[in-house]
Amino acid sequence: MNLSFHHIAPFLTTGQNKLSRWLSYIGLGIGVLLLLCSIQMYININALLKNKDQKKDGYDYIAVTKNISNENMAGSHSFTDADIAEIKNQSFIDDAAPFLSNKFVTKANGGATLPFSSDIFLESVNEKFIDTLPASFTWKEGDNTIPLIISSDYLELYNSVFAPSRDLPQFSEKSISSLLIGIDCEGLGGTQTFRGNIVAMSDRINTVIVPESFLKWANRHFANSTKAEPNKILLKTKDANNPDLLTFLQQKDYHVNKDKTRFGRIKQILQAIVSGLAGFGVLVILLAMVLFSFYLQLMIARSKENLQLLLTIGYSPAWLSKTVSRKWIPVYVVILIVTVAVTAFMHWGFQHFIMKDNENLSPFIHWIVIAVAVVLLLISVTLNYRLVKKLLYRL
Amino acid sequence: MQIQLQKLAPTFIEEEKISGSQVWNNDMVFSPGEKIQVIAPSGSGKTSFIHFLYGMRKDHTGNILYADKNIAGFNAEDFATHRQRSVSIVFQDLRLFTQQTVLQNLEIKRQLAPYHAATKVMEMADRLGIGSKLNKYCKTCSYGEQQRIAIIRSLQQPFDFLLLDEPFSHLDDANRKLAMDLIEEEVELRKAGIILADLKATDHFNATKTFNL
Incomplete structure (x- = not known):
């Protein structure tokens, strides 16, 4: 099948409910940004407050x-x-x-x-x-x-x-x-x-x-x-x-x-604050994903008759699930690229302006931040695919 | 691909109707190339029969086999594959996308498993007298026009069997002939079979076998 979402788009009512769709995009962006910044700050705190004294053998x-x-x-x-x-x-x-x-x-x-x-x-x-x-x-x-x-x-x-x-x-x-x-x-x-x-x-x-x-x-x-x-x-x-x-x-x-252990105590407090922020970020991400799942459910409910008919005339439910959920991958990729870029910029600003190019800090974001962003992308896409598939098989 | 019926009978029809039937509760084999006509008055289960064959309803006893495989064991993906490649259908209630244009209705089927080029769609539409309606919304077409759209849609894919459920009920005699000629040509092209259910013997249909339901 050389079909794409473009072919079935007229049969789905995707244009409705734009507000909840955009709110979920913005929510996801804010949540991911909070989480990525928190992770980077967590790493920064560890790098900055590492006690380098009396460590002749690394201990x-x-x-x-x-x-x-x-x-x-x-x-x-x-x-x-x-x-x-x-x-x-x-x-x-x-x-x-x-x-x-x-x-x-x-x-x-x-x-x-x-x-x-x-x-x-x-x-x-x-x-x-x-x-x-x-x-x-x-x-x-x-x-x-x-x-x-x-x-x-x-x-x-x-x-x-x-x-x-x-x-x-x-x-x-x-x-x-x-x-x-x-x-x-x-x-x-x-x-x-x-x-x-x-x-x-x-x-x-x-x-x-x-x-x-x-x-x-x-x-x-x-x-x-x-x-x-x-x-x-x-x-x-x-x-x-x-x-x-x-x-x-x-x-x-x-x-x-x-x-x-003085630095350890400061670190404990800072890490608690940053962990709190990260937790808040995760909460915002969850809310955004729930909002987006409502949007998907609403779209499928509104397009129910057409989707049923597409299945009746021979469209495969697996292909439909994949195609419908793939439609939002570019949006998610853009959200993640923007949030990683903003995190990188904020980290650079912190390292350069606030920490005055402290040698314990790299001007670049840690690879874990990018890995978390990629994992989040995979999780979002997989969850959307599973939701759409479940809803389609229920039709 | 052959379609086999093993003691097929609906669960919701009276026993005496089933015992007097040439189809229900019998063992039958339909092969590509055959033109089967199933005749029955209203309420005897014609549409149910077609829906059973298409795998849309399961409220029956007995078995239906596609190429020796019992369709009771098919999942949604198996049915999708057969509906793209081996079995096409014209529903009695047509089942068109009424909010879309005539062309969108035909293309959404053609693009799934293209048997003809896009130009052939125009040609068929012209031949059945709905060429000028291609860009009109389906809901604005008359029932007779919609019936012709459903027929053309069913001819856009490869198939071994074409299932027709009272396909000409709203067509006049001239249009019936045009539609039947087109169907027979397309079936011939695929060396396929037809299973047609109707109230009475359909004009212009040269059935090789006729059964009373």
Whole structure:
């Protein structure tokens, strides 16, 4: 059959009810534009608020503890094995390791170079979580020297605040390794003095780290404790600002350094707004499609006698459904091209004028936006075809 | 393609009418090339018979087979294919698109499965005396003219059988002859058969078989 819609058009009352047809086109355009813009903005927010700091290996590391409130102050705040397993099980968490801490009294003194003495704490964590791990970071029973890794923030605080106030010498990262620190451990077995040697600085871990082997031995030796009972867990994640991660931490009432996840919280709010907009866009699209389906139903109802007669004289219902529904494909294609173009233009305006050509944003729209537009086109055309077919077979 | 009837009988006609019929409840085979005339008074089921054969009504017992295939198992697409290629029809109530012109009525059928060129339509219209009506709306034509439009429409496609339901009821004798001659020529061209239902033996129709319904 070399027939087209053009041949059967005079037999259908398509010209009627122009207003509802045009309203449905406009509605569809607005709905699709809202949806596409929302998707693009969602992608933009993710690109702009990706935390690029402290990502030497492409991961974020964040330490979490259990929230301590007035109500639960008295109870235990350590993580159980089940807690740790649950944390590791989350898709947005790549790995997790508990911190082991000292369970005995520890004091440090600066020896002859630095005349000061203070109670301190020691912690250890799985070595693969440490960003700066020198080969010398080992300890075995009998060694008198303990290698230490301290947070670079501590050195900065010492150099900028502590040393000038006490008229003490300042240290570079290299020279601090020559400093010998006396570490006194007190407990069941009496007091034992070790020599501490700072072997590295860490940007990732905000504490004093000693080898796990030392801490396990010392806890057993000075406190007769073999239980880990960690109060702090280090999480390894691809994105500390992942809203799913934040939601999980909020649900479990885990405490985390707010600054590390600050962008995540902003992102959570922005994503909620954009998702709301996208939802509204979907609603408008649905309404427009319903309106258009009314138009199609009305057209078929008005042309019922002629359509019945066309079927009687040998027109195939499948061909009629295809031909009638295909008639609106060009209209839908135009709507989608216009909405994609407007979305592209608005995105470019946002990137260029508002974000001042921010390098984290491409001036072009994301391929997902175009893919969504194509999928919407396919859905609309398929739904129209199925509706027309259903109505025709019912005649 | 042959059309076979296996004990075909309407479900809505009295038993005595069915038992006295040469068609109802009989086994029959119609082949292309045959000219079948079915005669019956009003109310005996002539139109129902034609509609059964065309697959438009199913309120009957027995079977109808197109080329050994029971049409009870046909779907809408199967019927569409047969109505484009193997079976054409002139309805008693004509079933024209009254809001369209005469030419649109003829072209909508011709374009579906063209057997003739568009010029042939004009020729046929001239021959049956409605050439001047081609661009007029169908609803403005007389019933006799509409009958001729329906006849010309039925001749625009290929077919093995032409079903005619009282096709000349509103035509005078001269026009009956013109129409019958055109029909027989076209049927001859396709080596097809005719199944014609009427109140009495139709003038100018050289039936090879006649049955009383």
